[in-house]
Amino acid sequence: MKESIRSSLRGLTHWWxxxxxxxxxxxxxxxxxxxxxxxxxxVGPAPSKPGDWQVPGLVDRSGIQIEVPTPGTATGxxxxxxxxxxxxxxxxxxxxxxxxxxLDAAEPGDEVVMxxxxxxxxxxxxxxxxxxxxxxxxxxxxGEGQERTVLxxxxxxxxxxxxxxxxxxxxxxxxxxxxxxxxxGPLGEDPDYGEAGGGPMYGIHIGARDGKASSRILVxxxxxxxxxRHGISVKASREVTLSGNYVSEATAVGPGGQGYxxxxxxxxxxxxxDASNDSRHNVxxxxxxxxxxxxxxxxxxxxxxxxxVAENTIVGSHLDAIDLHGEGEYLNxxxxxxxxxxxxxxxxxxxxxxxxxxxxxxGHGNWxxxxxxxxxxxxxxxxxxxxxxLIENNRITAGDNSKVGIELRNAPGTKLHGNHITGGTEGxxxxxxxxxxxxxxxxxxxxxxxxxxxxxxxxxxxxxxINAGDNLSMVNNIVENIIGEDLRVADGIxxxxxxxxxxxxx
Numbered sequence: 001m002k003e004s005i006r007s008s009l010r011g012l013t014h015w016w017x018x019x020x021x022x023x024x025x026x027x028x029x030x031x032x033x034x035x036x037x038x039x040x041x042x043v044g045p046a047p048s049k050p051g052d053w054q055v056p057g058l059v060d061r062s063g064i065q066i067e068v069p070t071p072g073t074a075t076g077x078x079x080x081x082x083x084x085x086x087x088x089x090x091x092x093x094x095x096x097x098x099x100x101x102x103l104d105a106a107e108p109g110d111e112v113v114m115x116x117x118x119x120x121x122x123x124x125x126x127x128x129x130x131x132x133x134x135x136x137x138x139x140x141x142x143g144e145g146q147e148r149t150v151l152x153x154x155x156x157x158x159x160x161x162x163x164x165x166x167x168x169x170x171x172x173x174x175x176x177x178x179x180x181x182x183x184x185g186p187l188g189e190d191p192d193y194g195e196a197g198g199g200p201m202y203g204i205h206i207g208a209r210d211g212k213a214s215s216r217i218l219v220x221x222x223x224x225x226x227x228x229r230h231g232i233s234v235k236a237s238r239e240v241t242l243s244g245n246y247v248s249e250a251t252a253v254g255p256g257g258q259g260y261x262x263x264x265x266x267x268x269x270x271x272x273x274d275a276s277n278d279s280r281h282n283v284x285x286x287x288x289x290x291x292x293x294x295x296x297x298x299x300x301x302x303x304x305x306x307x308x309v310a311e312n313t314i315v316g317s318h319l320d321a322i323d324l325h326g327e328g329e330y331l332n333x334x335x336x337x338x339x340x341x342x343x344x345x346x347x348x349x350x351x352x353x354x355x356x357x358x359x360x361x362x363g364h365g366n367w368x369x370x371x372x373x374x375x376x377x378x379x380x381x382x383x384x385x386x387x388x389x390l391i392e393n394n395r396i397t398a399g400d401n402s403k404v405g406i407e408l409r410n411a412p413g414t415k416l417h418g419n420h421i422t423g424g425t426e427g428x429x430x431x432x433x434x435x436x437x438x439x440x441x442x443x444x445x446x447x448x449x450x451x452x453x454x455x456x457x458x459x460x461x462x463x464x465x466i467n468a469g470d471n472l473s474m475v476n477n478i479v480e481n482i483i484g485e486d487l488r489v490a491d492g493i494x495x496x497x498x499x500x501x502x503x504x505x506x
Contacts, residue, residue, distance in 0.1 A: 298312060
């Protein structure tokens with residue numbers, strides 16, 4: 001039996017704790033439904049030719065929608081870790097040995113169950129000193145609830161340490177418990193400071209083995225906190241579904257990969273979609289993030305493609321909340337997310353990187369639509385040469401600290417369609433096009449081939465500002481009840497404004 005999680009989180013408030021409380025309450029009410037996760041019915045641009053990966057979202061190579069398979073429920077035995085010597089009382093002896101013994105005794109189709117309690121993980125797997133627990137193909141592991149079963153690791157800053165690791169595994173469900181650590185120091189707060197940290201590097205790490213991807217993995221209803229790098233990391237894998245998880249409290253948010261809530265990555269030098277470790281068709285849906293101690297809540301990086309990021313709720317983040325990290329990420333769909341109060345962009349495509357890791361443009365054809373972006377510094381930001389992005393039907397509400405609703409710098413071929421933008425104080429612009437100065441020469445340029453069509457800007461501080469650009473089209477936008485200026489175009493910039501067919505607004 002296939003399954004997927006579909007969640008819908010609603011409600012808006014300007015007070016942090018009320019928002020966060022509502023988020024937690026609503027996240028607890030997520031419902032399961034039969035069937036696998038798929039894209040919404042309206043798929044983005046039609047393929048230019050069959051078989052060349054030109055359509056965003058959960059589609060196959062020819063552009064046909066697919067269902068991402070998830071593992072069926074266990075049909076074999078149930079193995080209780082307390083029968084193998086685990087003690088559910090906190091501060092007991094090492095319970096990792098018992099959990100590993102239960103996994104070793106299991107066969108494909110079985111599930112390992114961890115009853116309510118706190119389980120102390122003090123040792124690593126004999127065959128993998130970087131991990132407390134190593135997953136096995138076909139064997140599920142679950143607790144009795146996100147708040148009832150807790151895995152408490154003793155990892156504290158060890159390189160590449162992982163509480164749970166799955167390498168080249170398939171058909172596994174990991175569900176219904178919390179992963180945390182004994183770390184008791186300060187949590188991450190300074191994105192420029194790289195010396196902070198503690199706890200495990202990763203809560204869960206799903207990756208390839210000998211060039212073969214992990215696949216058909218479901219990670220659901222987990223709590224992840226007090227980690228240093230990634231709460232959940234999916235590397236060079238496919239058909240991994242992350243749903244209903246709650247991620248918070250990174251111990252560091254500094255440069256070089258600290259403080260990411262969920263990261264989905266391809267391989268740095270792997271650009272072949274026919275490779276066995278090609279990263280695609282991963283689903284990040286219905287998760288909740290307390291971003292006060294996260295650098296990024298959700299991050300896609302390296303040439304990962306045709307993934308879905310949907311229906312997640314993010315309250316705050318130090319840098320861009322949903323970040324396509326400027327390393328060739330392409331044809332991904334980002335929809336129906338709610339991002340509230342981020343210190344940078346709600347959704348960003350392209351990233352300059354830092355002194356150690358130099359990034360630039362995201363890949364082509366990403367589709368950002370139907371998101372609620374509230375009180376972020378920028379709603380959507382596209383920079384450094386990221387091409388052919390479709391940004392449509394987003395609802396952007398500016399707050400007192402917001403600067404721009406949608407900002408395009410070097411973003412060739414970007415289309416803005418049907419977005420609704422409101423709010424802001426003096427100095428806020430709903431849509432802004434400006435020169436991209438690049439980073440150390442990378443990504444420098446101006447907006448080119450931009451289409452601004454059928455957007456609705458109402459009750460906003462200012463409308464549309466165009467400071468730079470070439471081959472620009474602005475058609476059938478509604479700009480009304482503006483406090484400041486409806487439109488400001490710099491001298492010497494030509495903008496086509498010929499009317500076209502009537503807009504279909506959502």
